[in-house]
Amino acid sequence: MNKKIAFLYEVLKSPRLFLEQLKVLKDINKYMRLIAVDALAPALSRLQIGESVELDAFMKAEEFVDRPLLTEILRLVEEEGIVKVREGKLTLLRYPPRSPFPDAINKAHPTIREAFGTFIEPTIRTVRERLSGKATREFDVGELKVHWSIALEGEFYRVQREKAIAFARLMDEAKKRRGTFRVLDYGCGGGVGTVQIYNHLSGAVDDFEVDGCDVSEGLLEVAREDVSVGLPIHFFSLKEEKPSEGLYDAIFVSHVLHWTEDPAGTIGELKKYLKPDGFIFGIESTLSKRLYPVDLFIRIHGARGFPTFSELKKWFDENKMKLEFEPVWFSFKATQ
Numbered sequence: 001m002n003k004k005i006a007f008l009y010e011v012l013k014s015p016r017l018f019l020e021q022l023k024v025l026k027d028i029n030k031y032m033r034l035i036a037v038d039a040l041a042p043a044l045s046r047l048q049i050g051e052s053v054e055l056d057a058f059m060k061a062e063e064f065v066d067r068p069l070l071t072e073i074l075r076l077v078e079e080e081g082i083v084k085v086r087e088g089k090l091t092l093l094r095y096p097p098r099s100p101f102p103d104a105i106n107k108a109h110p111t112i113r114e115a116f117g118t119f120i121e122p123t124i125r126t127v128r129e130r131l132s133g134k135a136t137r138e139f140d141v142g143e144l145k146v147h148w149s150i151a152l153e154g155e156f157y158r159v160q161r162e163k164a165i166a167f168a169r170l171m172d173e174a175k176k177r178r179g180t181f182r183v184l185d186y187g188c189g190g191g192v193g194t195v196q197i198y199n200h201l202s203g204a205v206d207d208f209e210v211d212g213c214d215v216s217e218g219l220l221e222v223a224r225e226d227v228s229v230g231l232p233i234h235f236f237s238l239k240e241e242k243p244s245e246g247l248y249d250a251i252f253v254s255h256v257l258h259w260t261e262d263p264a265g266t267i268g269e270l271k272k273y274l275k276p277d278g279f280i281f282g283i284e285s286t287l288s289k290r291l292y293p294v295d296l297f298i299r300i301h302g303a304r305g306f307p308t309f310s311e312l313k314k315w316f317d318e319n320k321m322k323l324e325f326e327p328v329w330f331s332f333k334a335t336q
């Protein structure tokens, strides 16, 4: 019940934003269905319309090895009415359209175009590679660094970060504490969120410092040399240096936990970097039907996937932290 009231409160507070977000999620659903169609198009084109093949035989012929992923991808292709999958058999109903994308992405919501438009070709390629058993690639290898920095600068992520900063009442927390208020943006990526935090505190709080850190050297370069130019934000690489223990009042973790191998262990580490009354805040989407396409997208690109709410709560429980969670924008705040 509490969750429903919190949901309703958020929806009523920002109805326009909420409706836009629903449109965005509807379009990302379509986007992922077309990614699935395009990824399997060469393989499906080798079948005859009406022909049924055993999935095992299809996988063997195409040298696919990842059956769980193939099942997910085929479910999306089935939703597009191109195949039917029943009892381990695949039937082709019609041939996949030729390159559905230039047209489909032009018709998509501008936020989707901005966040996911440049990812079309690498996502299709990665689906095919993963079906063939190629190892998951690192977060930002090669040109993915550019695609991620474009996406993370876009409205899709920016709005969620704004909501998370407000949910944590960051400015009030800063004003009520003595001494320098120190914030660490952990897994800061290209630094757009780090700058959002800096701008939020700037002018309202006298004495504060904002640091950002990440495992990705490529995105840190974007943060230092582009996004934060002229601002006194200290960025450092987690490959070279660990954050100082007991230093931070607040640690921001935005869309990061589901990329780590051991989220509960990561939270335990982060807790060490906090002052005794410090807190962790940020964004962690939880799995639902409405977010499934985004979850699939990030898993294709190497994330472990979104947790359920109870998994998320367990990660913090294990570290004896109390979690507050807002289910519309997926903002959270965890205190010791």
Ligand SMILES: C[S@@+](CC[C@H](N)C(=O)[O-])C[C@H]1O[C@@H](n2cnc3c(N)ncnc32)[C@H](O)[C@@H]1O
Pocket (backbone or CB within 6 Å): 139, 152, 157, 161, 186, 187, 188, 189, 190, 191, 192, 193, 213, 214, 215, 216, 219, 238, 253, 254, 255, 256, 259, 260, 261
């Ligand atoms: C989706 S991006 C979010 C970036 C940023 N927090 C934002 O909101 O714009 C996920 C980030 O997590 C970082 N990351 C992945 N694994 C990590 C780890 N084990 N420790 C710290 N950062 C990690 C990636 O390099 C990437 O920058």
